[in-house]
Amino acid sequence: MNRRSMLGLAAALLPAVSRGAGAQTYPSRPVRWIVPFPPGGPTDIVARPLGQWLSERLGQPVVFDNRPGAGSNIGTEAVVRAPPDGYTLLMVAPSSAINATLYERLNFNFIRDIAPVAAIARVPQVMVVNPSLPAKTVPELIAYAKANPGKMSMGSAGVGTGQHVAGELFKMMTGVDMVHVPYRGGAPALTDLLGGQVQVMFTVPVGLMEYIKAGRLRALAVSSATRSQALPDIPAVADFVPGYEASGWFGIGAPKSTPAAIVDKLNKEINAALADPGMKARIADLGGVVLPGSPADFGKLIAEETEKWAKVVKFARIKLD
Secondary structure, three states, X not given: OOHHHHHHHHHHHHHHHHHHHXXXXXXXXXXXXXXXXXXXXXXXXXXXXXXXXXXXXXXXXXXXXXXXOHHHHHHHHHXXXXXXXXXXXXXXXXXXXXHHHHOOOOOOOHHHXXXXXXXXXXXXXXXXXXXXXXXXXXXHHHHXXXXXXXXXEEEEOXXXXXXXXXXXXXXXXXXXXXXXXXXXXXXXXXXXXXXXXXXEEEEOOOOOHHHHHOOOOEEEEEOOOOOOOOOOOOOEHHHOOOXXXXXXXXXXXXXXXXXXXXXXXXXXXXXXXHHOHHHHHHHHHOOOEEOOOOHHHHHHHHHHHHHHHHHHHHHHOOOOO
């Protein structure tokens, strides 16, 4: 082989060698994990123990950066604009899929601009009603709503939230007429549900069980496709409305063009965490189940959810104020 050929071969191999070396030394400094929601919420609660796990496994601190606002768009855009070097990660939730249609003008395209790294967990919502409502099952609620069109109100954490679109999907698939009442967050919506100002709500099970056990709320069904392992005595909405599914889910993303070797390394560590009995138990305490898989698996979930919620947003004509 002559000198020119050897130089050409070396030039061709150099990027691959550099990528491999980069993955082997990654991370060599702290990793920033942006959570586009306030501290203490469900998304933040899921992320924290996993961040601690990654810190220990990667040998570098994972520093959380909560950047709430615009339905998670502010935090997402910060990651989109970050260098694609694996040192800025994004906590991904259903809002990313919903916002693609809900917002007419975004400075990014989520599927194009965020590389899926790994799914973390799926957490069903629970369809709960105020006990004053004379409906003890999903079929009874549907019958009551159809007999009293527009008289039953549905609370949510705000327009376009996971709670809101879960209710709108239910309305779309059953033909019932419920008035949507948006609040500034899930806590005030739950307060008014307890007080009877609204009659029904879809929400995550965190913090609900004490009210259900005390008889202050009635749980009719979970929003997952099948019964939840964490709530085995509660039927699924899909038992009565075939095909209904509106679970929350969480995962990790990174800026597009993040080296595949780094994405794969993070995916491997996250899947190891999800196989850990302690981590499984912590997620089960939130009512969820772990979602191990490849980056491609997570990308497929995001694409499917984006398509599903686009149909709901358009059908319900959901508009931001």
